[in-house]
Amino acid sequence: MILSAHNIRKRFADLDVLKGIDLEMQQGDVVAILGPSGSGKTTLLRCLNFLERADEGILTMDGADIDLHRATHREIVRVRRKTAFVFQNYNLFQNKTVLQNVTLGLTVGARMRRDEAEATALEMLRKVGMADRLKHYPSQLSGGQQQRVAIARALATKPEIIYFDEPTSALDPELIGEVLSVMRDLAVEGMTMLVVTHEMDFARNVSSSILFMDGGEVIERAPSRQFFEQPREARSQEFIRSILQR
Amino acid sequence: MSERIWGIVADSFPKMLTYGLTVTLPLAAASFLLALIIAVLVALIQYGNVPVLRRICRFYIWLIRGTPLLVQLYLVYYGLPKAGIYFDKLLAAWLVLGFNEGAYMAETMRGALESVSQGQMEAGYCVGLNFVQIMTHIVLPQAFRTAFPALSNSLISMVKETSLAATIAVEEMFRQAQIINGRVYESLALYTEVALIYLLFCTILTWLQRLCEKHLARRGGAIK
Numbered sequence: 001m002i003l004s005a006h007n008i009r010k011r012f013a014d015l016d017v018l019k020g021i022d023l024e025m026q027q028g029d030v031v032a033i034l035g036p037s038g039s040g041k042t043t044l045l046r047c048l049n050f051l052e053r054a055d056e057g058i059l060t061m062d063g064a065d066i067d068l069h070r071a072t073h074r075e076i077v078r079v080r081r082k083t084a085f086v087f088q089n090y091n092l093f094q095n096k097t098v099l100q101n102v103t104l105g106l107t108v109g110a111r112m113r114r115d116e117a118e119a120t121a122l123e124m125l126r127k128v129g130m131a132d133r134l135k136h137y138p139s140q141l142s143g144g145q146q147q148r149v150a151i152a153r154a155l156a157t158k159p160e161i162i163y164f165d166e167p168t169s170a171l172d173p174e175l176i177g178e179v180l181s182v183m184r185d186l187a188v189e190g191m192t193m194l195v196v197t198h199e200m201d202f203a204r205n206v207s208s209s210i211l212f213m214d215g216g217e218v219i220e221r222a223p224s225r226q227f228f229e230q231p232r233e234a235r236s237q238e239f240i241r242s243i244l245q246r
Numbered sequence: 247m248s249e250r251i252w253g254i255v256a257d258s259f260p261k262m263l264t265y266g267l268t269v270t271l272p273l274a275a276a277s278f279l280l281a282l283i284i285a286v287l288v289a290l291i292q293y294g295n296v297p298v299l300r301r302i303c304r305f306y307i308w309l310i311r312g313t314p315l316l317v318q319l320y321l322v323y324y325g326l327p328k329a330g331i332y333f334d335k336l337l338a339a340w341l342v343l344g345f346n347e348g349a350y351m352a353e354t355m356r357g358a359l360e361s362v363s364q365g366q367m368e369a370g371y372c373v374g375l376n377f378v379q380i381m382t383h384i385v386l387p388q389a390f391r392t393a394f395p396a397l398s399n400s401l402i403s404m405v406k407e408t409s410l411a412a413t414i415a416v417e418e419m420f421r422q423a424q425i426i427n428g429r430v431y432e433s434l435a436l437y438t439e440v441a442l443i444y445l446l447f448c449t450i451l452t453w454l455q456r457l458c459e460k461h462l463a464r465r466g467g468a469i470k
C-alpha cells in the first residue's frame with residue numbers, strides 16, 4: 001500500500017465538510033473522486049497535502065503514521081516531498097519561464113545541481129509535449145499548455161502519488177483533450193494518481209476505481225466499470241442518472 | 247531681461263546644480279532606499295499577519311499618513327531636542343523623508359504582495375519550497391514588478407520633497423537658491439531657475455522609468 005488515510009475530519013466554522021473519510025491507494029492506482037459540488041472533494045485533497053489542516057485523521061505513507069491534525073513542520077515537508085499537486089487553475093509561477101517553473105522546486109527546494117535539474121525538467125516537459133516552449137512565460141501559453149507545464153512541474157519532483165483537483169475544469173472544451181491524454185499516458189506508465197474530476201470519460205476509461213463522495217462522506221468505492229454499470233448505493237445510482245441526463 | 251539677471255543666473259547655475267547633484271539627489275536616493283526597506287518590512291509583516299508587529303505597523307502608517315511632512319520634520323529637528331534627542335540636520339531630513347515615504351510605499355507594497363495569487367504560494371509549498379524561498383523567488387519579484395510604477399513615482403516625489411529640508415537649514419539645492427536670493431534679491435529668476443533644475447531631474451527620472459518599464463515588459467510581462 002502506497003498510502004492510506006483513516007478518519008479524516010474537517011469543519012469550517014459550523015460546516016462539517018469531511019465527516020470521517022477513509023482512503024487506500026495501491027501503487028499504480030488511478031482513483032477518480034466523483035461527487036456533487038460542495039461534497040468536500042477539494043478539501044479532502046488539500047487535507048492530504050496539508051494545504052488545509054484537518055481536524056482529525058491519520059495518514060500512513062511508507063509505513064509511517066502521521067497525524068493530519070498535529071503533524072510537525074518536518075512531517076509536513078516529508079509528506080509533501082512524496083506527493084505532488086495539480087490545481088484547477090494551474091498556479092504556475094508567473095514570473096518564471098516554463099523551464100524555471102519546473103526546475104525551481106529542484107534547484108531551490110531540493111538543492112539539486114542546475115544541469116541535473118534542467119535535464120530532469122526537460123525530460124518531464126518532453127513527456128507532456130511542452131519541450132518546445134522552454135523560454136515562454138505562463139501568460140504566453142494557452143490554458144491547456146499551462147496545465148501540461150503544471151503536470152511536468154509535479155512530475156519533476158518524482159512524487160509517489162499525484163493529486164489532481166479538477167485539472168480540466170478551467171479549460172476551454174477544445175483544450176481538455178490534450179491534458180487528459182497526458183494524464184492517460186501517466187496512468188499507463190503506472191503513476192499513482194488521485195483525481196477529482198467531472199470528466200466521466202476519464203473516470204470510466206482511465207481510472208481504475210471510483211471514490212464517490214456526497215455530503216462529506218465516502219458513499220461508495222468501487223472499480224470503475226462496476227461503479228458505472230452496477231452502482232450499489234442509492235445515492236450513487238442517482239448521481240449516475242443525473243450525469244447521464246446532462 | 248537685464249544683463250545683471252543673466253549674470254546672476256549664469257553664476258548661480260553651476261552652484262545650484264552642484265548642490266543638486268551632490269546633496270538633493272543623494273539625499274533623495276538615500277531616503278528612498280530607507281523608505282523601500284521600511285516599506286518591504288512593513289508590508290511583509292502585514293502580509294504575513296505577524297501578531298504584535300502588525301499592530302505597530304498599522305499605528306506607524308496611521309501616524310505618518312495623518313500628519314504633514316513639514317510638521318514631522320519640525321518635530322524631529324526642532325522638537326525632539328527638547329526631549330534630549332538630537333539629530334544632525336541631514337540625518338533628521340534623511341530619517342523623516344525615509345519614514346514618511348516608507349508609510350505610503352508600504353501600502354503600495356502590501357497591495358502588490360496581495361495581488362500575487364495565493365495559489366502560486368500553495369504551488370510553491372507543493373514543490374517543496376519553504377516560506378522564505380517562496381517569498382524571495384516568487385512573491386516578492388512579482389510584487390516589485392507590480393509596484394514598480396508606483397515606486398518610481400515615490401522616488402520622483404522624493405526628489406521634490408527634499409526641498410523641505412531647506413526649512414531645517416540642510417544645505418541642499420533649494421536652500422542655495424534661498425541663500426543666493428538673500429544676497430541679490432532676484433527671487434523670480436532664481437526660483438524659476440531652481441524649479442527648472444527640479445524639472446530636469448524629474449524629467450530624466452521619468453524617462454528612465456519608462457525605459458525600465460519597457461525592459462520589464464519585454465521580459466515576458468508576467469503580470470496578468
Ligand SMILES: Nc1ncnc2c1ncn2[C@@H]1O[C@H](COP(=O)(O)OP(=O)(O)OP(=O)(O)O)[C@@H](O)[C@H]1O
Pocket residue numbers: 012013015017035036037038039040041042043044
Ligand atoms: N476555506 C473554506 N472556508 C469555509 N468553507 C469552505 C472553505 N473551503 C471549502 N469550504 C466549504 O466546504 C464545502 C466543501 O468544499 P469543497 O471545495 O471541498 O467541495 P468540492 O467537492 O470540491 O466542490 P466542487 O465540486 O464545487 O469543487 C463547501 O460547502 C465549501 O463552501
Ligand SMILES: [Mg+2]
Pocket residue numbers: 041042043166
Ligand atoms: Mg472542488
